[in-house]
Amino acid sequence: MGDWEWPLILFTVLGQIAIGIIVMLWWLDRDRDHLDTQLFKQGVYVSGGLLILALLASLFHLGHPEVAYRALAHLGSSWLSREILLFLLTFLAWINLFWLSRRQTSSHPIGADAATITTAEIAAEGQQSGNRSLGLGITSVLGLLGIASSAMIYVLPRVPAWNNVGPVLFFLLTTGLLGALVTLVLGRKLLHPTQKKLLLQCSLGCTIASLLFYVIYASMLSASMEGATSLNFLLSSPLFWARALLGWFAPLLLLVSMLKNSQVAKTNLILTLTLFSVLGEVLGRALFYLSATGIQITALF
Amino acid sequence: MSKQLGFLHNSEKCVGCRGCEMACKNEYQIDAAPQWRKVFQLHEEDFSLPTRMFFSMACNHCAHPECLRVCPVEAYTKRDDGIVVHDPNRCIGCRLCTMACPYDRPQINSAKKKVEKCNLCYQRIDNGEQPACVAACIPGALELVEINDILDQKTGVLKTLPGLPSPKLTTPSIRFIGPKQGKQIRRD
Ligand code: SF4
Numbered sequence: 001m002g003d004w005e006w007p008l009i010l011f012t013v014l015g016q017i018a019i020g021i022i023v024m025l026w027w028l029d030r031d032r033d034h035l036d037t038q039l040f041k042q043g044v045y046v047s048g049g050l051l052i053l054a055l056l057a058s059l060f061h062l063g064h065p066e067v068a069y070r071a072l073a074h075l076g077s078s079w080l081s082r083e084i085l086l087f088l089l090t091f092l093a094w095i096n097l098f099w100l101s102r103r104q105t106s107s108h109p110i111g112a113d114a115a116t117i118t119t120a121e122i123a124a125e126g127q128q129s130g131n132r133s134l135g136l137g138i139t140s141v142l143g144l145l146g147i148a149s150s151a152m153i154y155v156l157p158r159v160p161a162w163n164n165v166g167p168v169l170f171f172l173l174t175t176g177l178l179g180a181l182v183t184l185v186l187g188r189k190l191l192h193p194t195q196k197k198l199l200l201q202c203s204l205g206c207t208i209a210s211l212l213f214y215v216i217y218a219s220m221l222s223a224s225m226e227g228a229t230s231l232n233f234l235l236s237s238p239l240f241w242a243r244a245l246l247g248w249f250a251p252l253l254l255l256v257s258m259l260k261n262s263q264v265a266k267t268n269l270i271l272t273l274t275l276f277s278v279l280g281e282v283l284g285r286a287l288f289y290l291s292a293t294g295i296q297i298t299a300l301f
Numbered sequence: 302m303s304k305q306l307g308f309l310h311n312s313e314k315c316v317g318c319r320g321c322e323m324a325c326k327n328e329y330q331i332d333a334a335p336q337w338r339k340v341f342q343l344h345e346e347d348f349s350l351p352t353r354m355f356f357s358m359a360c361n362h363c364a365h366p367e368c369l370r371v372c373p374v375e376a377y378t379k380r381d382d383g384i385v386v387h388d389p390n391r392c393i394g395c396r397l398c399t400m401a402c403p404y405d406r407p408q409i410n411s412a413k414k415k416v417e418k419c420n421l422c423y424q425r426i427d428n429g430e431q432p433a434c435v436a437a438c439i440p441g442a443l444e445l446v447e448i449n450d451i452l453d454q455k456t457g458v459l460k461t462l463p464g465l466p467s468p469k470l471t472t473p474s475i476r477f478i479g480p481k482q483g484k485q486i487r488r489d
């Protein structure tokens with residue numbers, strides 16, 4: 001059985017929220033001018049802060065963090081090297097976003113007198129939003145590749161519970177789920193109701209997919225002795241049931257009722273939902289490391 | 302790679318004295334916890350023999366070493382003679398190799414916060430000597446051999462034993478001579 005790996009839990013979950021926010025901003029920005037400038041700035045600052053925290057947390061996992069830069073040395077075959085490279089590139093792309101956010105002038109308030117907006121202003125704004133969209137796109141793609149590389153580190157032939165598509169799928173679903181919810185929290189006063197609804201639908205989709213894939217994943221685990229050990233550990237752990245309650249069942253109930261009753265604007269509900277989902281994902285990640293059982297020598301010693 | 306060196310362990314000769322473990326510790330003055338070499342006892346039910354059988358295992362200098370594949374700092378290299386060498390000076394203590402090796406042979410030294418493992422005494426081999434464990438094995442149960450088809454075609458040479466991970470995972474460079482079906486003395 002694995003250990004309670006706090007640095008890795010924090011690194012992966014915080015990093016995935018950070019990149020999830022950028023992906024959601026990019027998605028909201030797909031129709032130019034629909035992303036509020038204030039939300040863009042807040043999203044960039046929060047995702048940058050989380051990315052820095054995630055990278056710092058990852059250092060605590062190392063025996064010798066002072067020489068962590070060496071981890072870039074084996075790009076040819078080590079997914080850990082590739083992950084570090086992609087996260088560093090994501091951070092560079094984020095610096096560009098930060099720079100863009102500092103230069104971004106606020107969008108015209110809804111209903112502004114069209115006659116007061118000059119052609120030059122329109123052209124400048126078009127250029128700004130084009131750069132913003134490109135910057136968000138590049139950061140998102142690099143970040144998602146970084147997350148896929150993080151997941152690939154765990155695809156080890158020795159660990160049947162990880163040696164499948166599960167880690168990549170679950171890491172990307174966490175990115176979508178928590179990215180959408182944290183963006184919703186940041187933009188609770190700035191987003192249009194339709195945008196809020198879209199983010200809630202995205203969260204619902206990710207939660208349902210996570211639950212369904214987990215059921216399939218769990219049934220696959222029993223195929224090997226080590227996988228069955230992981231599954232038994234999960235099912236007998238109170239943490240797993242807390243994860244199921246906080247990360248799947250409670251969010252599903254809240255999401256369905258919010259979408260059904262058009263309560264997309266209720267701040268308390270959004271905050272409760274996000275808190276449940278973050279706790280659920282943190283517990284899920286802790287269990288991911290705790291339940292890993294490797295193929296090993298079973299002779300006596 | 303011109304050849305692949307490895308170990309041949311003969312369970313018929315091994316008496317489980319752990320002399321190889323001690324010789325390894327002595328040679329490298331290894332701290333208490335990491336065990337580069339370890340003697341295991343086969344489960345009786347695995348071999349259906351009413352007797353105690355042992356095998357001794359260190360790093361298997363695999364043909365497809367997972368430790369080398371996953372290590373982000375290239376602390377592992379494979380020499381021309383197939384020995385997988387770990388350089389602790391490069392190690393940053395990420396422990397990924399300890400998760401990847403099915404034999405649990407790279408081990409963390411919690412005082413140094415780095416991983417260590419058997420390097421098949423390559424400096425002794427380069428001087429024409431036997432590895433410390435092989436030299437110390439009194440009944441001659443542990444041998445340094447070249448892993449090749451000639452060895453694999455010999456009668457009684459096994460690629461694995463019950464209780465070991467499938468050799469398909471990393472193609473380990475170790476072979477075994479299993480315990481022979483002995484005479485069972487029955488008193489009824
Ligand atoms: S036994 Fe383990 S440490 Fe040794 S070469 Fe094979 S995978 Fe690497």
Ligand code: SF4
Nearest residue numbers: 372392393395396398
């Ligand atoms: S613990 Fe050291 S040797 Fe093992 S993978 Fe990490 S850096 Fe490489």
